[in-house]
Amino acid sequence: MNVDVRDEGRSGAPVAVPSTALFTDQYELTMLQAALRAGTAHRRSVFEVFTRRLPEGRRYGVVAGTGRVLDAVENFRFEPDLLEYLDERGVVDRPTLDWLADYRFTGEVHGYPEGEVYFPGSPILQVQGSFAECVLLETVILSILNHDSAVAAAASRMAVAAIGRPLIEMGARRTHELAAVAAARAAYVGGFSSTSDLAAGYRWGIPTVGTSAHAFTLLHDSERDAFTAQVASLGTGTTLLVDTYDVAEAVRTAVSVAGPELGAVRIDSGDLLVVAHRVRQQLDELGARSARIVVTSDLDEYAISSLAAAPVDAYGVGTQLVTGSGHPTCSMVYKLVARATDDDPRSPLVPVAKKSLGGKLSVGGVKWAARAKDEYGVAAEEIIGTGPVPDELTDSLLSVELMRDGRVLVRESLDAARHRHERARSGLPLSATQLSRGEPVLPTRYRTEAPVTA
Amino acid sequence: MNVDVRDEGRSGAPVAVPSTALFTDQYELTMLQAALRAGTAHRRSVFEVFTRRLPEGRRYGVVAGTGRVLDAVENFRFEPDLLEYLDERGVVDRPTLDWLADYRFTGEVHGYPEGEVYFPGSPILQVQGSFAECVLLETVILSILNHDSAVAAAASRMAVAAIGRPLIEMGARRTHELAAVAAARAAYVGGFSSTSDLAAGYRWGIPTVGTSAHAFTLLHDSERDAFTAQVASLGTGTTLLVDTYDVAEAVRTAVSVAGPELGAVRIDSGDLLVVAHRVRQQLDELGARSARIVVTSDLDEYAISSLAAAPVDAYGVGTQLVTGSGHPTCSMVYKLVARATDDDPRSPLVPVAKKSLGGKLSVGGVKWAARAKDEYGVAAEEIIGTGPVPDELTDSLLSVELMRDGRVLVRESLDAARHRHERARSGLPLSATQLSRGEPVLPTRYRTEAPVTA
Known part of the structure; x- marks a missing residue:
């Protein structure tokens, strides 16, 4: 995974894989075979x-994963055991296997840089080379x-809702164990500040944090024993979980054990708005004015937003983050938009497009994209064109x-991508950050040489 | 990954990882440190x-992943470079690192076997050992x-809707590249018959299949050229994609190129019910009576069900499968339910449970679970108890x-799990297979020694 060129995170176990070539649908290989012949x-x-x-x-959409794509393309090669598997199963014929054995991508990739926002039709990535590669x-x-x-x-969206308060990614247990690592990375690009997932810290250098679970309290003979054990080992700056039994009593015990220097308390259930206010008041009365309040418990951007006026210092978000808050996948497609009419590398490219059925928009030709601004410097439209x-x-x-x-x-x-995203989002019209449902905040306008069919 | 004990699939790249120990939230390690001290x-x-x-x-729910869990537990160990990472970042102290260096899980695991169905409260997995491990x-x-x-x-649910017709898993492009491999595996357990994902074939021995994409047609100077190239290389039994331009013309060209032995056509857009009927009639008129019709295009269990009366021979399903058809994650939790009061391994276990807040059901104690049947041998209730x-x-x-x-x-x-699931589902009341929304088809009844708090 070319660790040497990175200055953050580590390659190797448990996230890197020797080759990305098998993360491939079988028809890519059979199309290759037929085209070779x-x-x-x-x-x-x-x-x-x-x-x-x-x-x-x-x-708006957010481009994330570009860095992982580049790694994947660079590591896309067919090792001998993979070729053997394809051969045994008769997936493709011998000439195709021979061609795959030497496979290295030798072409060009252009695209929106990671963290950039996108809209319908935006050419997020362009891959150029032979059809085969x-x-x-x-x-x-x-x-x-x-x-x-x-x-x-x-x-x-959650970062917008959190109005600058830190967001902690805690969703590893709600998604595939390796998807979780990529999710922590994408969350960081989108504006989260840390993750609970050690693999994400290890692989991508994202700051990791941790609090405590109900099991830790239940392991001990009393809540006081549990808090005492935690503070003795992790210091007064630790975050104590205060909703295993009675919250008010737990907060009292927490301050009594850790003193007014108590780092933070975590609330994981109940009406967070009400409970946060009560806990803040109680902490202040007990002299723990600098103790922070971390809330968790099935948060999404709407729940986060509803806590804007509450005395909350950080949000831990799991399920709704790693499942895309109702939209666990984008509907990105990878379409042939232009190709030469013969093998000559100097032959001009001709635009191609599937005939539209069922209202699918297909625009042939290699695209450029620009974001035009209005007189105040605010983005006004996404302009997508072909030709000069x-x-x-x-x-x-x-x-x-x-x-x-x-x-x-x-x-x-990742910080570069994270900052880019913040800049790109802040360049959009204000309505971009409304959480309510609406249309894409920028219209897409085509300036193509050929008419656009929809 | 202990390939030697498996008789299917392969271990190794690109799916196996050297250790699963870092797929862990930081607080598991800090709780360990505090408890050790x-x-x-x-x-x-x-x-x-x-x-x-x-x-x-x-x-109903479907238990899947059990086999992967057992692999993960067996491979859960802290290699030197992981310990070094934890040390550098100051995640845990030296005594904890020393303890982790020797970590091997030495306890017991019981659970519902893979493919079994489950209901609210079902003790899907039970892990017993020291708190630390x-x-x-x-x-x-x-x-x-x-x-x-x-x-x-x-x-x-899709398998029920498909009334015995084959289902092809095609969702790799819609989910994380390694989640896709696990998704193909889970889909097979749930009743799918094959996958397009080569990594899933390589790792788990699932049958792989492939058709062709619009890009292949667009690469060629005409649809006839494309079909001719595909048939020349892959034989008349191949599946030709017929909706790049005009479906009726493509079907005519397909039969003209492949002859009446044409294997199948794929339709990926339009009103599938109408188009499938027209294509069937046309294929029959052209003498290609054995040519099958494969449909794809954003199918879910409802769309599949709506095609029950259509002349469809196989369904390719992507997005909605790998994203759980609206429910991309389950809400399974891992809770301490009993523990000893001291270190003595002979000490009796005492039940523990978090006090319920916000209506969360918490039942302390080690559970057993049984599925009672009615007089006709149909499952009647899920009985969950503690004690004898x-x-x-x-x-x-x-x-x-x-x-x-x-x-x-x-x-x-995987076939054993797949068959178990089929048996378990067929043992449920008939209403289990209604796609419409409803209550869990079996009620959960508790027979606990202590009262259940809700």
């Missing part, structure tokens, strides 16, 4: 990742972008070059 | 996995069971011993 496999091609719509009611990447690219962007979009870029838009282009000749050009820290 | 870490303890409710409207396993056990059971539940098992229920107990002294006792094939 037909002599069409080496036609220069451009595939684009885009989404036809945002999840219902959402105002590009078609194979479809499944793994979509897996990563669809999952990570869904989590980042939920995280971004109009002069007035050259400064507003959104895509950057990510890979050239199969080599990753841009490796950036 | 307090001298309470070695109290014999029992944790139970259960869910307080089924997803809204669902009639059991508490660490919480996160990874819940990750696996919550994810895999959510997918299996959706798969089971009543004589009349000893033949209806649901849990089996899965691990003893840290060793896995039961390793079974």
